[in-house]
Amino acid sequence: MTVDFASRAAELREQLQYHIYRYNVLSDPVITDAEYDLLYRELLQIEQEHPELLTPDSPTQRAGNDLSEDFPKLRHPAPILSLSNAFSAEDLTAWEERNLKLLPAGTKLDYTLEPKLDGLTIVITYENGILTRAATRGNGELGDDVTANVKTIRTVPLRIPVHKDGPPAPERLVVRGEVMFLKEHFEALNRRQAEAGLPLYVNARNTASGTVKQKDSRITATRPLTAYLYSIVESVGVTINKQWDMLEYLRDMGFHIPPESHLYPALSDIIQQIPTWESRRNQLNLEIDGVVIKTNDLLIASELGVSGKDPRGAIAYKFPAQEASTKLIGVTVNIGRTGKITPTAQLDPVFVGGVTVVNASLHNYDLVEKLDIRLGDTVIIKRSGDVIPYVVGPIVGVRDGSETPIRPPETCPFCQTPIIQPEGMVDYICPNLACPERVFRKVEFFVSRGAMDIEGMGPQTVKTLIDKGFIADEGDIFYLNPEPLLELDKYGQKKVDNLFASIEAAKHRPLSQLITALGVDGVGGTIAELLARHYISIDNLMSASVESIDAIEGIGPILAQSIYDWFQNPHNRKVLEKLRAAGLNMRAEEKVAAGDGLTGLTFVITGTLPTLSRDQATEIIESHGGKVSSGVSKKTSYVLMGESPGSKADKARELGVSIISEEDLRKMVGDQT
DNA sequence: GATCCTCGAGTTCG
DNA sequence: CTCGAGGATC
Numbered sequence A: 001m002t003v004d005f006a007s008r009a010a011e012l013r014e015q016l017q018y019h020i021y022r023y024n025v026l027s028d029p030v031i032t033d034a035e036y037d038l039l040y041r042e043l044l045q046i047e048q049e050h051p052e053l054l055t056p057d058s059p060t061q062r063a064g065n066d067l068s069e070d071f072p073k074l075r076h077p078a079p080i081l082s083l084s085n086a087f088s089a090e091d092l093t094a095w096e097e098r099n100l101k102l103l104p105a106g107t108k109l110d111y112t113l114e115p116k117l118d119g120l121t122i123v124i125t126y127e128n129g130i131l132t133r134a135a136t137r138g139n140g141e142l143g144d145d146v147t148a149n150v151k152t153i154r155t156v157p158l159r160i161p162v163h164k165d166g167p168p169a170p171e172r173l174v175v176r177g178e179v180m181f182l183k184e185h186f187e188a189l190n191r192r193q194a195e196a197g198l199p200l201y202v203n204a205r206n207t208a209s210g211t212v213k214q215k216d217s218r219i220t221a222t223r224p225l226t227a228y229l230y231s232i233v234e235s236v237g238v239t240i241n242k243q244w245d246m247l248e249y250l251r252d253m254g255f256h257i258p259p260e261s262h263l264y265p266a267l268s269d270i271i272q273q274i275p276t277w278e279s280r281r282n283q284l285n286l287e288i289d290g291v292v293i294k295t296n297d298l299l300i301a302s303e304l305g306v307s308g309k310d311p312r313g314a315i316a317y318k319f320p321a322q323e324a325s326t327k328l329i330g331v332t333v334n335i336g337r338t339g340k341i342t343p344t345a346q347l348d349p350v351f352v353g354g355v356t357v358v359n360a361s362l363h364n365y366d367l368v369e370k371l372d373i374r375l376g377d378t379v380i381i382k383r384s385g386d387v388i389p390y391v392v393g394p395i396v397g398v399r400d401g402s403e404t405p406i407r408p409p410e411t412c413p414f415c416q417t418p419i420i421q422p423e424g425m426v427d428y429i430c431p432n433l434a435c436p437e438r439v440f441r442k443v444e445f446f447v448s449r450g451a452m453d454i455e456g457m458g459p460q461t462v463k464t465l466i467d468k469g470f471i472a473d474e475g476d477i478f479y480l481n482p483e484p485l486l487e488l489d490k491y492g493q494k495k496v497d498n499l500f501a502s503i504e505a506a507k508h509r510p511l512s513q514l515i516t517a518l519g520v521d522g523v524g525g526t527i528a529e530l531l532a533r534h535y536i537s538i539d540n541l542m543s544a545s546v547e548s549i550d551a552i553e554g555i556g557p558i559l560a561q562s563i564y565d566w567f568q569n570p571h572n573r574k575v576l577e578k579l580r581a582a583g584l585n586m587r588a589e590e591k592v593a594a595g596d597g598l599t600g601l602t603f604v605i606t607g608t609l610p611t612l613s614r615d616q617a618t619e620i621i622e623s624h625g626g627k628v629s630s631g632v633s634k635k636t637s638y639v640l641m642g643e644s645p646g647s648k649a650d651k652a653r654e655l656g657v658s659i660i661s662e663e664d665l666r667k668m669v670g671d672q673t
Numbered sequence B: 001g002a003t004c005c006t007c008g009a010g011t012t013c014g
Numbered sequence C: 001c002t003c004g005a006g007g008a009t010c
Helices: A002-025 A033-049 A089-102 A183-195 A204-212 A215-222 A243-253 A267-283 A298-304 A365-371 A436-447 A460-469 A476-480 A482-487 A495-507 A511-518 A525-535 A540-542 A548-549 A557-568 A570-581 A613-624 A645-654 A662-667
Strands: A072-074 A085-087 A111-117 A121-129 A130-136 A143-144 A172-180 A226-236 A262-264 A288-295 A316-320 A323-335 A341-352 A355-361 A379-385 A387-393 A604-605 A638-641 A658-659
Touching: A002 A033, A085 A089, A085 A540, A089 A267, A089 A298, A089 A316, A089 A662, A111 A243, A111 A267, A111 A316, A121 A204, A121 A226, A121 A262, A130 A387, A204 A215, A204 A355, A204 A495, A226 A243, A243 A298, A267 A288, A288 A298, A323 A387, A323 A436, A341 A379, A355 A387, A365 A476, A379 A557, A436 A460, A436 A476, A436 A511, A476 A570, A482 A495, A482 A540, A511 A540, A511 A570, A525 A540, A540 A557, A540 A570, A557 A570, A604 A613, A604 A645, A613 A662, A638 A645, A645 A658, A658 A662
Parallel strands: A085 A316, A604 A638, A638 A658
Antiparallel strands: A072 A143, A111 A262, A111 A288, A121 A130, A121 A172, A172 A226, A288 A316, A323 A341, A323 A379, A341 A355, A379 A387
16 A cells, blocks of 8 residues: 555656656646646645655655756845635635634734736845846745846836835835736737747746746847736835735835735625636736735734745635646537538547536637647647637647647548638638538528527437438428327427427518528628518518618628528529428518617627526617617617626726616616516 | 728537 | 627728
């Protein structure tokens, strides 16, 4: 038993050493921080349970270290400490209780809440207001001298105070902060790389670290780094007793302090704020991996002292990791209803952001090539704002040569038709209109919500109907017989009855929904509504000229041509005639206006409303003469906000657009219910 | 010709 | 939700 632990501990030590080297010396880690943490914690646990296995050279026995050999070393005036971590509200409460036991009975604590910036820690020294030295964190006691590079960072003042009317600069001030790329700057940097045909940077944090440790500070100067300062390591000539005062003081001196930092009177207020932070995380212009909670009273904090390497007065609340690395074991090809091909990555299952991910979109082959992703690569998976995981890029360092490039297929995997890439387009498509996969996707779209909305007819049912040869196109849905369906597995009387009732109901959908369902390229619900209102019947639309369609406001020449072409296609016409013969509604009804109280107003809906669905809210607004659009802009009159709103609410505040609730809307239209 | 706005298409897991 | 591209507007 002990033998197993001994060999496992040795293995872990060796792995950790290697990763420390990759991370700190090469700035090119092959695993994510979270994975490193896991290995580290496993080793720590073995060593705690079997102290005899602890070796003096174990990675657990030394503080973090980012020293490289190329820089002279600077000694920090006081050790740069790390923080202990919390992963739940319980951890935080336990932390406070432990602290209160160490303090006189009845002590009340207030706290600051700051984002935990995911960058590179630096320590900057000012003497009589002049920046004299800057060092990396290093091992906490010694750091690399990166003064020349830090001086190129525009948000680091070379002289303080920056404003004349600020407090005078103290004799000596040593501040600690974080250097990082803002998301937009990192993206811009990568765009530049792409334009120059160079490989893209995968990870903002490591790139920032590599940039600060550039030997040639002229290169550093071309990279738009940002720095936030959040604490005073040492000072002569100024005394500050509260963390919050410290932040305000730093701000007054002209430093950037971590955005959205606040002071709260009690830990319970902080705990309440955490969900907000988690949801806001992805909307920030910078990477954060948690929040930092600090005891506001610095005298109490120093009284609490340190436990191991960590001060007791502060703690980091870490968000679940949103990044992980895993192996790309395959690529499958998806064909959409328009024929567009999207490659999907098949991954070794990996836990990231709270769920296990096995698939991730690779978007298009252009991107695959730009990122140089190869089959067999170890890739970094990220799950951010949109919750949908995507492949950030490969970790080139761990290739063993067996990786193979990913190319678009020569022929469609479903119909063997040669794949083409239309001129000037990013996408590859299967041009075969009769491609079984395309037909399937088209029918799937036809019956979906927003189109014909046939309940009880999901993708699985559609697939079965096509496979059994019961339908060959959208039109056949309305000529189905119930009897053969009952023969099938899992299709009982009740299910079939429901399905046929839905199909019957679909014959009476508004004209706009029928037009949407046809699946004309570039025509969704909004354009379909325009067409329905303008032409009143399918026949009018079918015989309309390109010029006539182009003349409609909101439709330009490209869409007009696409619509015209669709109706000229013999196959499409055949399907349309089937639908007509089946008795589908092909005329627009006069809209019964419920009122015109909202005429001229534009609404945007965000979040979950208390009682209405988004569709219902849209209907209420439109029936009173208002308009609903998807993005917030200056022209938006009101943003209708529900529970857990997205970034649109922030945008609205930014633009000064009024935010209303469902109740406000009801009042506006004079609804009594 | 540039800029702003809007629409459509595609996206994963439980 | 986000991105790319079409359309409108200046």
